[in-house]
Amino acid sequence: MHIREIQLNNFRNYASQRIEPGPAINIFVGPNAQGKSNLLEAVYLLATTKSHRTNRDTDLIRVGEDTARAYADVVREEQNDIKIEVILSRLEKKIVRLNKVRHSKIADAIGQLNAVIFSAEDLEMIKGDPSERRRFLNLEVSQLRGEYVYALGGYKRALEQRNALLKTLKAHGHGAETLSIWDEQLTGFGSIMLKARFDFITHLAEIASRIHSQLTGGVEELEIQYEPSVSVNETDTVEEVADRFKNDLLECRQQELARGITVRGPHRDDISFRINGMDARYFGSQGQQRTTALAVKLAEIQLAEDMVGEPPVVLLDDVMAELDERRRSHVFDLTFGKCQTFATATGLDEFSNEIISDSAVFNVSSGEVARA
Numbered sequence: 001m002h003i004r005e006i007q008l009n010n011f012r013n014y015a016s017q018r019i020e021p022g023p024a025i026n027i028f029v030g031p032n033a034q035g036k037s038n039l040l041e042a043v044y045l046l047a048t049t050k051s052h053r054t055n056r057d058t059d060l061i062r063v064g065e066d067t068a069r070a071y072a073d074v075v076r077e078e079q080n081d082i083k084i085e086v087i088l089s090r091l092e093k094k095i096v097r098l099n100k101v102r103h104s105k106i107a108d109a110i111g112q113l114n115a116v117i118f119s120a121e122d123l124e125m126i127k128g129d130p131s132e133r134r135r136f137l138n139l140e141v142s143q144l145r146g147e148y149v150y151a152l153g154g155y156k157r158a159l160e161q162r163n164a165l166l167k168t169l170k171a172h173g174h175g176a177e178t179l180s181i182w183d184e185q186l187t188g189f190g191s192i193m194l195k196a197r198f199d200f201i202t203h204l205a206e207i208a209s210r211i212h213s214q215l216t217g218g219v220e221e222l223e224i225q226y227e228p229s230v231s232v233n234e235t236d237t238v239e240e241v242a243d244r245f246k247n248d249l250l251e252c253r254q255q256e257l258a259r260g261i262t263v264r265g266p267h268r269d270d271i272s273f274r275i276n277g278m279d280a281r282y283f284g285s286q287g288q289q290r291t292t293a294l295a296v297k298l299a300e301i302q303l304a305e306d307m308v309g310e311p312p313v314v315l316l317d318d319v320m321a322e323l324d325e326r327r328r329s330h331v332f333d334l335t336f337g338k339c340q341t342f343a344t345a346t347g348l349d350e351f352s353n354e355i356i357s358d359s360a361v362f363n364v365s366s367g368e369v370a371r372a
């Protein structure tokens with residue numbers, strides 16, 4: 001798939017911008033703070049309805065304005081082409097339009113465009129809190145599995161209600177029988193999430209480990225493991241996971257009533273990254289953590305292609321400059337010539353003449369993009 005046209009209105013530092021990227025490599029060059037990352041952020045928003053670097057949608061609205069708009073016209077091989085539009089407002093809820101039709105479910109827009117982003121924030125996935133890894137899982141699995149988006153929404157609502165009830169029960173001590181209604185909801189949605197996360201990580205781990213071995217010249221072995229809060233096995237059905245989850249909830253009932261919160265469920269999941277048996281989060285060097293993040297992202301490209309049937313759009317935010325020759329050539333090998341790529345850089349020196357001659361080069365300056 002590739003993007004034929006992008007439009008931005010009052011998005012970050014862009015007032016009004018239209019870009020026609022090429023179907024292959026697009027390089028956006030400019031000094032610091034001109035809007036290069038903002039442009040990639042807009043593409044990621046169009047793929048996921050969320051930013052990869054902020055949870056506050058209003059950050060994306062140009063200072064002094066009330067609404068922001070991002071639009072992309074996407075060419076797809078496996079499905080019909082699609083025009084995606086996201087409108088953010090300071091006063092109202094987010095609006096999405098697909099082929100000009102407004103969808104009341106924002107989730108309908110997720111995964112219509114598939115994008116894998118490489119950015120400085122990737123390192124947080126390895127060294128940050130478990131919440132960073134759950135955020136990564138939610139954003140990535142959502143793009144690939146429609147049912148996950150709805151399960152996630154349902155789970156969040158059920159968890160909120162259940163926690164509110166547990167809090168009341170902790171204070172007043174009666175009415176525990178109503179908990180079973182929320183247990184039903186929580187385990188129903190939660191089991192879909194657990195199973196989808198298990199499948200995603202199993203598949204990702206296999207590909208990432210292979211790529212990681214190539215990136216390190218076979219010296220290091222990467223092992224990625226899902227650490228679910230409710231055990232999941234390869235052959236489990238969603239119903240079996242839900243039953244196990246329900247049992248777990250019953251087992252920790254007293255603890256939950258004493259603490260007034262839900263202690264089990266996908267909101268407590270984590271992922272571990274081990275390099276030669278050692279946890280990369282605690283023992284990995286900066287370089288090892290970077291390489292791990294890079295292997296995971298490169299694996300995602302392959303995974304997205306396997307699941308969707310065509311390669312995703314790749315967003316490389318300032319990553320080339322940081323990589324050594326071996327890693328850089330791997331990124332080229334796995335993306336260029338296959339995926340439409342948006343790469344940002346402060347200068348063209350990071351790219352070989354061969355790459356540059358195959359690329360569309362754009363200059364970015366004070367929120368304006370122009371073909372070089």
Ligand SMILES: Nc1ncnc2c1ncn2[C@@H]1O[C@H](COP(=O)(O)OP(=O)(O)OP(=O)(O)O)[C@@H](O)[C@H]1O
Nearest residue numbers: 012013032033034035036037038059060061062063
């Ligand atoms: N909501 C907003 N309204 C107006 N301007 C904004 C908004 N959010 C960010 N900016 C501006 O956008 C600029 C940063 O853009 P961006 O992060 O895309 O820079 P960049 O070109 O990627 O730079 P670097 O090379 O340093 O990464 C900053 O000058 C910032 O003030």
Ligand SMILES: [Mg+2]
Nearest residue numbers: 036037038318
């Ligand atoms: Mg930037």
